[in-house]
Amino acid sequence: MGIFVNPGNASFAEALNSKIYVDKSGLISVINHRLKTKQKYICVSRPRRFGKSLNLEMLAAYYSKGCDSRRLFDNLVISKTENYAAYLNKYNVIYLNMQDFLSIGKSVEEMIEILTESLMIDFEDCFPDVKLYPRFGLSYNLKRIYESTKKVTVEDNGGSVTEYEPFVFLIDEWDCIMRENMDNKDAQKTYLDFIRNLLKDKPYVALAYMTGILPIKKYGTHSSINMFYEYSMLESEPFQTYTGFIGEEVKALCDEYSIDFESMKAWYYGYDLDGTELYCPQSVLMAIDKKTFSNYWTRSETYEALAKYISMNFDGLHETIEKLLAGQEQPVDTRTFSNDMVTFTNKDDILTLLIHLGYLGYKSKKKTVYIPNKEIYYEYVASIRIKGL
Numbered sequence: 552m553g554i555f556v557n558p559g560n561a562s563f564a565e566a567l568n569s570k571i572y573v574d575k576s577g578l579i580s581v582i583n584h585r586l587k588t589k590q591k592y593i594c595v596s597r598p599r600r601f602g603k604s605l606n607l608e609m610l611a612a613y614y615s616k617g618c619d620s621r622r623l624f625d626n627l628v629i630s631k632t633e634n635y636a637a638y639l640n641k642y643n644v645i646y647l648n649m650q651d652f653l654s655i656g657k658s659v660e661e662m663i664e665i666l667t668e669s670l671m672i673d674f675e676d677c678f679p680d681v682k683l684y685p686r687f688g689l690s691y692n693l694k695r696i697y698e699s700t701k702k703v704t705v706e707d708n709g710g711s712v713t714e715y716e717p718f719v720f721l722i723d724e725w726d727c728i729m730r731e732n733m734d735n736k737d738a739q740k741t742y743l744d745f746i747r748n749l750l751k752d753k754p755y756v757a758l759a760y761m762t763g764i765l766p767i768k769k770y771g772t773h774s775s776i777n778m779f780y781e782y783s784m785l786e787s788e789p790f791q792t793y794t795g796f797i798g799e800e801v802k803a804l805c806d807e808y809s810i811d812f813e814s815m816k817a818w819y820y821g822y823d824l825d826g827t828e829l830y831c832p833q834s835v836l837m838a839i840d841k842k843t844f845s846n847y848w849t850r851s852e853t854y855e856a857l858a859k860y861i862s863m864n865f866d867g868l869h870e871t872i873e874k875l876l877a878g879q880e881q882p883v884d885t886r887t888f889s890n891d892m893v894t895f896t897n898k899d900d901i902l903t904l905l906i907h908l909g910y911l912g913y914k915s916k917k918k919t920v921y922i923p924n925k926e927i928y929y930e931y932v933a934s935i936r937i938k939g940l
Contacts, residue, residue: 553673557617558646562608564623571836573800576629578606578793579613583634587717587757592750593790594725594761594779598909600833600848601795603762607646607721610760614719615644642719642757643677643696645670650724659728659738663745689749693718697755717757720750726763733893739768743775751778762794765907766890784824784906784913785885791824796835798828808839818844821912821923831909834926846929857910858934866898875911876931880919 552559566572585591597603612620613629620640624630647666656662671685674692681699683692700716728742750759759779766783767776782790796804798820805812815830815838822829837847861872871881887896888903895901902920905911910930912923922928 552617553677555646555670556673556677557615557644558611560612560615560618560620560623563605563612563620566605566608567623571804571839573796573804573832574627575602575606575793576609576613576624576627578790579610579629579638580632580634581789581793582610582758582760583632583638585758586638586719590780591756591758592779593759594763594767594781595790595794596726596763596766596781596783596907597794598764598784598831598907600831601909602832603794604648604723606794607723607760607762610719610721611644611646613639614642614758615646616640616642617644643716644719644721646721646723648723650727653727653731659732659735659741663742690753693749693753693755715754717755719757720759722759722761724763725761726765726768729765729768729891733891739891740775743768747775751776765892768890784822784909785903785915787824787827791827791829795822795824796830796832798830801830801835804835804839810839810842814844818925821921821927822909823912823914825915831926844925846926848926848930855934855937856908857905857930858937860901860905861931861934863895863901865895865901868898868901871898871902872931872935875920875922876928878922880914880917880921882918883913883920884918885913 582593585593595603595606612618612623618640624635624639629635649662649666652662652666652669653659656665667689668685670689671683671692674681674683674696678696678699681696683695685692697715697717702714704712704714725746728739732738750756761779766781766785767779782788798816801815801820802812804810805815815835818838819830819834820828822831831848834847838844861868874881881902883902883906884899885903885906888900892904895904902911906913906920910922910927911920913920922931
């Protein structure tokens with residue numbers, strides 16, 4: 552077991568031991584059907600506080616060879632599925648939080664260098680029988696490790712089957728470069744090229760599951776990592792029920808803790824993902840813990856974060872915000888958004904960014920936006936007051 556390679560299950564065990572745990576292990580079953588297929592590249596983008604990192608901890612605990620997690624999962628939804636035991640702790644896992652590496656490196660190049668060196672150290676510890684060549688980079692050495700797992704099984708009919716042990720890649724905060732190096736397109740391209748060279752069309756990849764706030768960055772009409780299937784606040788099927796709390800889950804929690812469901816709904820509901828009622832988990836949990844409905848969004852965001860964008864008066868954006876505050880839905884065209892935080896050509900680009908950040912709800916069938924709930928409404932009020940709009 553290493554730090555980043557084949558991690559343990561302590562973080563997920565801590566989640567299970569918490570006062571409230573909502574079972575999202577059904578996600579594993581969906582992913583199991585994509586292992587070692589062309590649909591194995593998955594990118595899920597959601598706003599902050601929606602449970603993205605917890606899901607990654609769950610996936611690491613389930614797949615990683617670095618631990619025995621049967622006792623953690625035996626009573627969860629995933630244990631009732633047909634392929635539960637077949638994949639439990641059967642994969643070499645690489646689990647990376649890109650924000651951690653970016654915080655250490657002074658540049659994207661240094662970040663990638665530190666990440667590479669960190670993984671090479673883990674490779675040496677976890678695969679001591681494989682001759683490694685650090686100067687040849689990650690992809691080359693991953694291929695060497697992959698080839699070292701080759702097993703040839705002779706079948707009864709005289710034929711043979713060749714099997715290998717590919718890796719599961721779990722990447723959190725994949726988009727931190729786009730958020731913290733907003734204006735540095737060269738840095739963003741260097742980073743995306745690194746992800747592509749590490750993962751695209753590589754035989755050692757059984758699964759690549761990334762999470763972040765933003766969808767994958769576009770350059771023109773293309774992306775350098777276009778092998779990923781994206782599931783965002785705009786299009787989420789079939790992952791809409793697994794990142795965030797759905798209505799039935801919140802109703803059950805309100806019944807258990809004697810909380811008024813209609814008040815909970817007014818404060819924290821409002822995200823409609825392909826017809827699924829979605830709530831921000833952290834706000835729901837804070838309201839239950841404190842037994843008070845309040846604006847908990849500011850615990851992880853600041854008013855300035857929203858004010859910065861609504862002060863950009865593209866195409867009468869201010870008038871649109873006024874209508875949204877009055878409870879009206881407004882049309883939006885999400886197609887021109889460049890999936891970053893600085894490239895805006897019109898009002899719709901700003902509105903689309905606000906959808907991804909969680910400041911607007913989106914109805915995909917009607918192609919309209921709206922302010923989802925009281926919590927977010929008061930964010931707008933505070934931001935407008937700060938900017939004097």
